[in-house]
Amino acid sequence: MSREELIRTFSPHVADAVTRPFEIPLLTHREGWDTGARRLLAAPDLADSAPKGTPVGPRDPRLMYHAEMLPVITPALRRGLHDARRQLRKNRFSSVGRATNMIIDGDRGCGKTTLLVQIGRGYQGLIETDLGPDANRIPVIYITVPSERESTLHWSLPFAEFLGLNHTLNPTDRTRRPSDMTEPVTHVMHNARARLVLVDGLDRLADNEIHGAFDYFETLQDRTRATFVYCGTGAADIVHEARYGRRRKNLPNAVKGTARPDTQPVLWAGAIDYGDDWHSVVKGFDDDLRLYDHIPGTLVKMSRYLHKRTGGYINTLNDLICTAAQDAIETGTETITRPLLDTIRTGRHDTW
Template identity: 70%
Template sequence: MSREKLIRVFGPGVAEAVTQPVDPPLLTTREGWDLAASRRLAPLKRADWAPKGTEVGPRDPRLMYHAEMLPVVTPALWRGLLDARRQLRKNRFRSIGRATDMIIDGDRGTGKTTLLVQIGRGFQGLIESDLGSDPNRIPVIYVTVPPERESNLHWSLPLAEFLGLNHTLNPDDRNRRTADMTEAVAHVMRQAKTRLVLIDGINRIQDNEIAAAFSYFEALQDRTNVTFIFCGTGAREIVHEARYDKRRKNLPDVVKGKTYFSDLPMLWAGVIPYGNDWHSVVQGFEEDLCLYDHKPGTLLKLSKYLHQRTGGYIASLSDLICQAAQEAIETATENEPEAITKRLLDDIRIGRGDSR
């Protein structure tokens, strides 16, 4: 399956492609999510570049583009999108029992949220392509774990915020008291044909909150028939504990003592070892650069150096290349080419033990 089909291509029902917005969209709102989901994931056309030598302003399109660039197909992204597509295709037309949820786990900086968002974008594109455009349909909800998680009220609020529901009991109340929005959320999700809920930052749930949180998810799932995808470092253990460990004494003997870590599909995001996969990722970044003087193959020749600098973490690699590309655009002169060089990369500071 090609990169185009996995990441970039959407059906005719999806909103017209847009360029990078002036302000990054807030994914936890419906408007922000739809804007991100409809954005064309492709490098800027050369015809849209400012002429070489033009003074670069703070909102130059190429500066904005290189702040994030495009999702490069790492092994985790490739496999995760493929597995999710198969699972969601199956879940979509099942009516008996709960849909099979999924888990995205891995170390920090390995691309978990990127995978989560791309799964959501792809599913929304599939629905729009199949059923056509409908302003009342909300196929995907993206939320992060709320700062307070003691009750159903707290869990209902990020969902209500995404759906644009007013959850304030009395707007004039100085304390801005809020109501448990579960009933309203479930009703809107059913009416809007929501089928996928993305929960990011699941690692923020504390041990004593796990049982209540997942009881809430299961109750909501029973009423809406949605699929949940739980994303965060340690998500596997968190979900497994919620489903079994606290209730193991009540399980049938045939189930007790099982050693599997999860009975749900696991989508792993890991460090990329040095080798062909790493070279492919570096090449992906290089192909998406929009720099006047960058010579193809330059980054690929620095592949080992880039791995040493980043430890194989995709987030660190993206941070390094994006900063270097922006710096190359801003500092280019007649004597200084607009290109990423090792000298420029050496001057960029990133994390992961990069102490120079």
């Protein structure tokens, strides 16, 4: 998985690919997902930006870009995307039995949701490049675990929301109680050829909700042949509980980060140790900065300091660098320095 492959998921022949929108799309709605999935990921060119010293507005392209920058390939992202592509390629042309699902697990702040979204983005890019854009096709569905989970009605609602289906008994009064949308959802998923369902926030499930949730997922899978990817801290244990009635961590010889023969493939994300992988990640941020006075290699020279500040957690590193870059643009300093980084609170290792 090269950096170019990660950033440019779509073929140039996909006509409706778009640049970063002003309003951040809500991925749990189809329109928002499509907008996010079809974004052309590119850093602004300094030659096309407002000259140095020009006052910046709240929607300055460089200010917006440094809110998240480009995805940097971490070890978990590289391995996870590689494994997911292999499994999805196999599932796409398999006709017997349920598709093999996947699990994304790991510590908080290690990029699990980033991996989940990139898997979906890459798969949608593959389908649209292979078959061409089709307004009636919905290759990927992205949902988060809902706040209410007592019945199939509640589980049907995030799917209905994504697909744009009205789920109230009285369409003219949104305050009326919703109806179970399982039948309309499965009908639309089948006709729209939905083949990948991304379920984020699996760690929100209480123990007594696990079996009901997975009964629902398996019902949808049996009727649509979609592959499900479950994401959340402890997701491997939750899926194992759903399938076998007991957690992996309570089984003999269970080891975190190792897949047991009786589980679905697990894509693991963890903190990055200080070493070559960490240096590579920091260099990725260093290369992607768009600051007028940035000297290439500045962040790399602070690699050990950055690891102490973040503990090797990619989300914390992203917050630290992006916040510093935006501050450098607004103040006109146009460079990231150790004193600037010292003033930024990350919520992790602030007492370093």
